[in-house]
Amino acid sequence: MKNWMQFLVLVTSISSAGTLLASGGFGEGGEGGEGRGKQMPTVTNVKWAAECASCHMLYHPGLLPEKSWNKVMAGLDKHFGENASLDAATQAEITRFLALNSADKSDNRRSSRISQSIATNAAPLRITETRYFTAKHDEVSAATFKRKSIGSASNCMACHKGAEKGDFSESQIKIPR
Ligand code: HEC
Ligand code: HEC
Structure with missing residues (x-):
């Protein structure tokens, strides 16, 4: 398992180095170590995909720290006005999966930045409430988020088609009309 994770991290760092060069986008760069991937690794779990x-x-597990997922x-x-209850075994399995791949456990720059943007004593339930999110979207107006084709800021997929795979690269962003 450990070797597989290292392999994934290696693959993502190589491919994101390519993306960085292609887009000339070194704005993110600098701190955070050379060998770490920029995008979140693609992760999956059958129960998570079915229930969530x-x-x-x-929502990719690397978008929130373990304390938030818990x-x-x-x-x-x-759950945000809904009953999304699960049986105990499914709940435990999904909780483990989210924790294992959470922002504070995942070795990629975006996840680290998200973790760092959350105060030690806070455990936000929403990605859209993190300082990281608001800073990255300060140029997107409230009216844009409310467009029919988008719905709300929580609908990452409307603008980031690779969101479920953990890909938020600039080349993948397209704001629908
Ligand atoms: C019964 C429907 C339902 C199910 C099932 C459900 N959710 Fe949600 N979830 C919601 C609603 C409603 C919201 C609030 C959406 C909004 O404000 O636009 C939400 C919001 C969220 C958010 C916050 C998104 C943000 O704004 O940053 C997270 C994280 C989340 N859900 C995780 C999960 C996980 C993990 C599961 C599986 C265990 C799950 N949800 C299953 C209905 C559901
Ligand atoms: C209305 C379209 C839209 C929605 C919805 C949206 N984003 Fe974004 N996102 C953007 C734009 C535009 C940028 C800024 C790109 C830039 O300035 O370089 C951005 C930037 C980002 C970045 C940083 C990309 C980079 O390389 O710096 C991340 C990460 C991100 N968004 C994640 C999310 C997540 C997670 C969600 C859902 C909870 C979400 N976004 C919802 C449009 C959107």
Whole structure:
């Protein structure tokens, strides 16, 4: 398992180095170590994909730290006004999967930045409430997020077609009309 993870990290760093060169986008760069990938690695779990994408897109585990996922998973009976409860075994498996690949466990620059943007004593339930998110989207207006083709800021997929795979690269961003 460990070797496989290292392999994934290696592959993502090589391919994202390519992306960086191609787009000339060194703006992200600098701190954070040379060998680490920029995009989040693509991860999957059958139960997570089945249970967490019926009402909205799949939010990549690398978008929130473990403490946030634990809180999301502990409160599924009152999940943003919905009852998203699961049986105990499924809940435990998905919680483990999210924790293992969470922003503070995933070795890529975006996840590290997200973690760093959250205060030590905070555990936000929403990615869209993190400082990282608001800083990255300060040029997107509230009216844009409300477009029919988008719905809300929480619908990452509308603008980042690689979102479920953890790909938020600039070359993949397209804001629908
Ligand atoms: C019964 C429907 C339903 C299911 C099933 C569901 N969710 Fe949600 N989820 C919601 C709603 C509604 C929101 C709020 C959406 C909004 O404000 O636009 C939400 C929001 C979220 C957000 C916050 C997104 C943001 O704004 O940053 C996260 C994270 C999340 N869900 C994770 C999960 C996970 C993990 C699972 C699987 C265990 C799950 N959800 C299953 C209905 C659901
Ligand atoms: C209305 C379209 C839209 C939606 C919806 C949206 N984004 Fe973005 N996102 C953008 C734009 C535009 C940028 C800024 C690109 C730039 O200035 O380089 C951006 C930037 C980003 C970046 C940084 C990319 C980089 O290379 O610097 C990340 C990460 C990101 N978004 C994640 C998310 C996540 C996670 C969600 C959902 C919770 C989301 N976005 C929802 C349009 C959107």
